[in-house]
Amino acid sequence: MKESVSNDQVIQSHYKIQAEKHKDSPSSTMEDQIIRQKEIESIFSFFNLRDTSQINNKVLEIGCGNGYTLEQLATSFPGTEFQGLDFSHDLLAIAAKRKIKNASFSQGDTRKLTFDNESFDIVYTERCLINLLNWEDQQKGLKEIARVLKKGGFYFMVESFTDGFDNLNKARNELGLDSIPVAHHNLYFNKQSFKQFIEPVFTIVDPSSLGNADAKLASNFLSSHYFTARVIHPLLTKGDPNLKNTEFVRFFSFLPPSGEYAPIQAFILQKK
Ligand SMILES: C[S@@+](CC[C@H](N)C(=O)[O-])C[C@H]1O[C@@H](n2cnc3c(N)ncnc32)[C@H](O)[C@@H]1O
Numbered sequence: 001m002k003e004s005v006s007n008d009q010v011i012q013s014h015y016k017i018q019a020e021k022h023k024d025s026p027s028s029t030m031e032d033q034i035i036r037q038k039e040i041e042s043i044f045s046f047f048n049l050r051d052t053s054q055i056n057n058k059v060l061e062i063g064c065g066n067g068y069t070l071e072q073l074a075t076s077f078p079g080t081e082f083q084g085l086d087f088s089h090d091l092l093a094i095a096a097k098r099k100i101k102n103a104s105f106s107q108g109d110t111r112k113l114t115f116d117n118e119s120f121d122i123v124y125t126e127r128c129l130i131n132l133l134n135w136e137d138q139q140k141g142l143k144e145i146a147r148v149l150k151k152g153g154f155y156f157m158v159e160s161f162t163d164g165f166d167n168l169n170k171a172r173n174e175l176g177l178d179s180i181p182v183a184h185h186n187l188y189f190n191k192q193s194f195k196q197f198i199e200p201v202f203t204i205v206d207p208s209s210l211g212n213a214d215a216k217l218a219s220n221f222l223s224s225h226y227f228t229a230r231v232i233h234p235l236l237t238k239g240d241p242n243l244k245n246t247e248f249v250r251f252f253s254f255l256p257p258s259g260e261y262a263p264i265q266a267f268i269l270q271k272k
Pocket of ligand 1: 011015028029030062063064065066068069085086087088091108109110111125126127128129131132
């Protein structure tokens with residue numbers, strides 16, 4: 001319990017700084033703008049799938065931050081009712097100012113949602129569950145998402161996994177670059193434990209079975225970008241590995257995804 005309280009403080013203070021620094025900008029919580037753009041393309045590809053694009057859907061974004069992504073979606077899908085939930089009062093205050101017609105925002109905790117069972121057709125998260133800093137809390141978050149989803153409803157998750165991250169650091173180490181550490185406010189999922197845990201309640205859906213063979217929706221949609229931005233670019237420049245948004249990296253961002261070199265991955269889960 002004590003650990004949980006201090007983890008919560010870590011998260012609240014981290015996002016207070018993000019809110020002050022980035023306000024309503026797309027750089028809030030993600031300074032790498034290619035990652036931001038590709039995440040949004042991937043979420044849009046999901047929403048455009050045959051089985052997810054019906055109007056009258058009720059959609060929940062957990063960890064909506066400053067509401068940037070939610071606003072893009074709500075504007076493009078005016079027949080859909082969106083709710084954004086976040087733990088951070090500071091980011092939510094910015095999201096609420098967007099005044100989006102078909103969206104509302106509330107403060108809450110993904111480990112204990114106050115929504116009724118089976119309230120939503122779609123839940124999505126963009127790097128939110130990795131802010132739960134132990135596996136038990138992450139399990140609670142996943143259980144709550146399953147609880148509030150209707151049977152057959154979808155959870156589109158854009159979250160980070162250790163496998164892609166380990167491959168990335170292995171590639172860096174081979175070339176004499178140091179490993180990148182995991183940020184203090186994140187805990188990445190172990191793919192095997194994750195798959196075992198969700199198996200009783202969710203099926204992992206192949207996007208092509210829902211009528212989409214789009215590279216933007218592949219689980220490894222960020223792999224080529226990570227390899228370019230975090231291996232090749234720092235190797236050539238011998239510069240700051242955190243240097244973001246260069247033209248060199250942008251050029252390679254037009255490549256299709258290849259390999260498993262990205263911690264951030266996307267999965268479509270369907271409630272059984
Ligand atoms: C990496 S940020 C991503 C925000 C937003 N999705 C974006 O892409 O900018 C993670 C978000 O999850 C929120 N969050 C962290 N722990 C949470 C929890 N237990 N319940 C709900 N939201 C949480 C944070 O406040 C933060 O806004």
